[in-house]
Amino acid sequence: IIPDVRANDGTTLPHVGLGTYKLNGSAGVAAMVDAMHRGYRLIDSAFNYENEGAVGEAVRRAGVPRSELRITSKLPGRHHRYDSALRTIEESLYRANLEYFDLYLIHWPNPNQGVYIEAWQAMVEARKRGLVRSIGVSNFLPEHLDRIIADSGVTPSVNQVELHPYFPQMAQRVYHDTHRIITESWSPIGRGQDLLAEPVLTGIATRVGRSVAQVVLRWHVQLGAVPLPKAANGERQSQNLAVFDFELSADDMANIATLERTNGRILGLDPLTHEEF
Numbered sequence: 001i002i003p004d005v006r007a008n009d010g011t012t013l014p015h016v017g018l019g020t021y022k023l024n025g026s027a028g029v030a031a032m033v034d035a036m037h038r039g040y041r042l043i044d045s046a047f048n049y050e051n052e053g054a055v056g057e058a059v060r061r062a063g064v065p066r067s068e069l070r071i072t073s074k075l076p077g078r079h080h081r082y083d084s085a086l087r088t089i090e091e092s093l094y095r096a097n098l099e100y101f102d103l104y105l106i107h108w109p110n111p112n113q114g115v116y117i118e119a120w121q122a123m124v125e126a127r128k129r130g131l132v133r134s135i136g137v138s139n140f141l142p143e144h145l146d147r148i149i150a151d152s153g154v155t156p157s158v159n160q161v162e163l164h165p166y167f168p169q170m171a172q173r174v175y176h177d178t179h180r181i182i183t184e185s186w187s188p189i190g191r192g193q194d195l196l197a198e199p200v201l202t203g204i205a206t207r208v209g210r211s212v213a214q215v216v217l218r219w220h221v222q223l224g225a226v227p228l229p230k231a232a233n234g235e236r237q238s239q240n241l242a243v244f245d246f247e248l249s250a251d252d253m254a255n256i257a258t259l260e261r262t263n264g265r266i267l268g269l270d271p272l273t274h275e276e277f
């Protein structure tokens with residue numbers, strides 16, 4: 001029921017995944033097990049979320065075949081140096097107590113630090129060693145992508161970026177499509193706040209008989225992006241997966257496009273200046 005998208009390296013990902021930022025500890029494990037039982041197969045985590053252990057525990061408890069899952073984690077900015085990056089990927093695996101990650105991303109480019117190219121070389125090596133099956137990045141601008149592709153000859157499979165109707169990232173998505181990079185969306189429903197009260201969206205939701213969150217997630221799907229909504233609550237988790245049995249019209253898509261804002265970033269985190277720890 002959940003279609004797949006295919007990356008430039010042959011990896012397949014389900015068209016919706018679970019965001020896990022703030023899903024920690026035993027409550028986090030329970031929420032993730034619940035999500036897998038409700039049909040989630042793509043789980044997005046990060047070293048810096050401090051929940052790789054919880055993700056691994058949830059994988060073991062859920063009883064879903066490992067081969068069906070797409071478990072993701074991310075390299076922190078303080079470990080971009082080649083040796084440090086490789087050790088950190090190993091540490092991620094020890095924390096999760098998993099044998100491999102399906103997808104591993106460089107969390108932020110930290111361009112002022114200027115070593116994301118080295119980090120990418122380590123990612124390529126980690127894939128060669130079998131620590132991770134597929135490698136990508138997060139919050140990389142086209143200029144950062146250009147540099148790592150030119151240096152290594154390896155194009156990331158995924159770039160996970162902030163994406164929602166206030167910040168639709170048209171130019172970034174066109175770049176991804178040109179290079180067959182999957183766009184993953186973080187904060188896909190804008191953290192569930194103002195966005196969900198927008199009259200354009202509530203109007204469409206009423207007409208199609210869906211929740212506003214479902215309308216927004218369907219918008220991501222129709223753009224070709226893979227949204228990663230975070231939901232702790234089971235009913236919302238199920239709702240956020242149920243976006244493959246209705247469609248938005250071209251008019252709906254055009255109306256949603258009017259919600260773009262000049263300073264649309266929800267958290268104001270600019271990849272050029274944000275120094276992720």
Ligand code: A2P
Pocket residue numbers: 019186187188189190191192193196211213214228229230231232233236237239240
């Ligand atoms: P909760 O904290 O109870 O899990 P985003 O993924 O854009 O960062 O947004 C996550 C926020 O949106 C969380 O606060 C989450 O609630 C809330 N949320 C998730 N799914 C829904 C939904 N279907 N309807 C309303 N709010 C939702």
